[in-house]
Amino acid sequence: MLGEILLIATVGLISYAFYKWATINNDFFERRNIKCMKPRFIVGNTGGLFTNKYTVTEFAQKLYNAFPNESIYGLFDFRVPHYVVRDPEAIKQITIKDFDHFEDHRAFTDEGIDRLWSNTLFFMKGEKWRQMRATLSPAFTGSKMRQMFELVSECADDVVKHFVHKVESGEKVNIEMKDFFGRYTNDVIASCAFGLKINSFLEPENEFYLNGKTLMNFTSFKAMCRMVVLTKLPALARALNITSTDPVIAKSFRETILTTMEIRKKNKFFRPDMINMLMQVREGTLKSDENVKEKEGFATVEESEIGKLTVKRKWNDDEIVAQCFLFFIAGFESSSTMLTFVSYELTVNPDIQQKLYEEILETEQQLGGKSITYDALQKMKYLDQIICESLRKWPSAAQVDRVCTKDYVYDLGNESNLKVEKGTPFFIPIYGIHHDPQYFPEPDKFDPERFSDENKDNILSGTYIPFGLGPRNCIGSRFALMEIKAIVYYLLLNFSIEPNEKTQIPVKLKRGMILLPENGMHLELKPRKK
Template identity: 40%
Template sequence: MLAVLLLIGVFSLLYFLVTKPFKYWDHKNVPTGKIWPLIKENILVMFGKTSIVELIKKIYNNVEGVRYIGIYQLNTPILVLKSPEIIKQICVKDFDHFLDHGVMFAGDSSNLFSRNLLVLKGQHWKNMRATLSPSFTSSKMKSMFVLICNIAEIYAQHYVNKKDKIIEIDFKDILARYTNDVIANTAFGIQVDSLTDRENEFYVMGRDSTNFSKPWRKFTIFIFQAFPSIAKLLGLKILPDKVNDFFLNLVQDTIRMREEQNIKRPDMLGLLMEARKGQGKEFQTEKIEEASFAAVKEHLEENYTKLDLTDFDIASQVFVFFFAGFETVSTAMCFMAHELAINADVQRRLIEEIDENKPASGAPSYEIIANMEYLDMVVSETLRKWPINIATDRVVTKPYTIDPELPSEQPLHLEPNQNVMIPIFAIRWDPQNYENPEKFDPERFSSENRKNIDPYIYIPFGVGPRNCIGSRFALLEMKAVFFYLLSYFEIVPVEKTNVPIKISKSNITLTSENGFPLGLKRRNQ
């Protein structure tokens, strides 16, 4: 009898320890919906049995008619925001209570991830953001535009020189190489030709740094997210040492050479070297009109201390510029190419606008590209339907209360270190936010319609002061390559093109299961 009672006691204790963490949101009167199926979905994502996109949508749709819901990452409670008003309140109005992102990559201070804007916290982040912001204005992007156009033209001419009427290519491969070469040139200041030198070291290292489809790398990220202290104890690293050392040495050697030879170049490395010297500190040197709906507004930080940037600081920022742009931006361009291929009417109208704006000789100006209305509409709709980031997060840094508005709510008190999630993809695919969200419709972003879009359900580059500092660069990169490609070709479906797209289950980012096989059909000009 004693043994039975002891056994019952042990099982009761285990049940209490296992279930107690999952009562957190119940005690706060926060709706959770079905908890265990979502935990199962997390495991399926880790093993490539379902896509991260499907998980985000299931989390968002788990409870309807509410402004927020509670979920658990393992036993860690996370608040998921559904209301654009609360997103604005948390990420903009009361931003000082939500300064930080969650623990992304724990690790030693020698890793390039340790000092970049994505992971810095608190006042240190404020200081770094304010120090770097003058280097990312539209006037500074204009100085890099010629470099971007040169590479976009090289890629277009590569296919112009081929004899085939329809050239079948995997756009994922070609646009990843284009992005690689653009960032190599505009960020690191080196010339790379990944079309002909297909296994050059810069491309190989970049590809390795952003490939998260392998089970071990997905498991490593899972450990970082769920058990950051264990990840640090085990010495796990998101970035392999060989990749970290390659980019760090490349930046340090380039800085040393430029300083010794007094070389000045209008690239990202040059701008950051100017920022270190206190040059280029004006926030905007000239007023440049631009029609980019997706470009974020820079929030000027007044309470900050200008940092003395070290070589390591500069290397960290330049690397994350590459890391954030290599995979995500090239994939966004792939989705845009796919949508143009299967929406011939949209592509025809875009080609007409390109032909109207094509200069008689030479490259288009920054102002031409930045103010092409229909091109911006197509890019904006691409980023609406296929967002670069499928979700973002914030962490409570000071106690905060969400006041009730609905009858079912009560004051929700959030304590420091509480995780908050914004499910960007699911918000964009919610028919209450966008009519017929699965349809690719650039008219949503016409000059007449864009004023009706709530900016807090359209956040392709994040929201509030912690938005993406490189949004203008990413938009220029996208617009330039399509300007040149569509000057000579139509993008068409081929036999291997999947319609509709099959979302990858093996990757933790949004991409296609089978690449992006499409054709370049020579235009009759």
């Protein structure tokens, strides 16, 4: 009898302790007189995203619409309280003016768990991030993109020629666009970041592409569970040696990069790609050759003063390999997703597609038989408008975060302040802002004219942020835009993009954390009459 009482008492005590642990922060915002979304037990306000209750856009809109009259409010990412900053001026305050208080991203891993992810520029913190940002910044200038463009153009041309040959042999070209663009971006990154010549259309099962698909599979049950443990229970992840990257694939990437570097150094071989630039980073010889501000796409972000600092630090192999890995992840997944939705919008808006084709034809005629160049691509205004509008309507990151790195006082107005403690995370709801009719009338309408010369200056500062804002914006925006525009140019020059019997209009999205069509993006490439 006594044993049963002790067992019940122990279970009760453990249950109570667990309940207190799970709810200890529930009054966090109430104590600060800040409105917040009502959390669910354990999973807070974000659990529905992990359990595939919402699509990423549904969740983003739910988050943004929670308190439309508040510039800042709260939510719970599982047990952890986060502030949501909704007002563009407040966002600029945090990401630009007071950046020294908000310079870090949330990290879901560290060097003790995953050397690859933790050493990427995205997850570096503080002074180490500042030094790496300044070190890498010269690799992403317009002049460096110009040098690398031939490699990108070659990949885009090879892809289109592959399908032109299929048409010439009498085949219809019905394809799933996410897979199509994933193979293209895989080949671009293999060439530009790893120095490898790969054709994922002629060799569909090549190891590089399959490794990329494995790395980017965030939708399986196993991947979701791993992500929950990594982000919400890091101590458990460390104890169980759970990493976000397959150790075999991580080792393969590392060996490929370092071996390529050694071969090039030994043979004094030069190629204008990321490997070459990272070799210069390792040797401390990479310098910016950007003397003038170039006129590039509207979405391109400018480097801050942090990126222009002079750094003499030596970087180790883990840190060098991690940057190449990040370049692969961003170039492979984000760009292929963006292209998938560009192709959808061109399909359902044939008048826009036709207008773009006319601009492409005009550019082709001006080139007089020569291949497209980086500079010619930058001059294509309507192409830029289409990509900008696609990035507005379908941003690859529905929201981004910042972490308060030292205690901060936020002015709420009305002579009241909010004291923010070091370590407190903030969400910036990009998707919600991009779809707010206050800033973009008829936000669900695909309208490239928003970004015409006549209209783009009317876009309120801080409301169009597809690549983030402030010193921690996306360092690779120029490369991403170049990669996207190059394939669109070659593709539309040779094909019209049209719906087929599998095309879902309007498109429905897959539930979960990733922006993906529910049943794929099935379209037909119809050859143009020359």
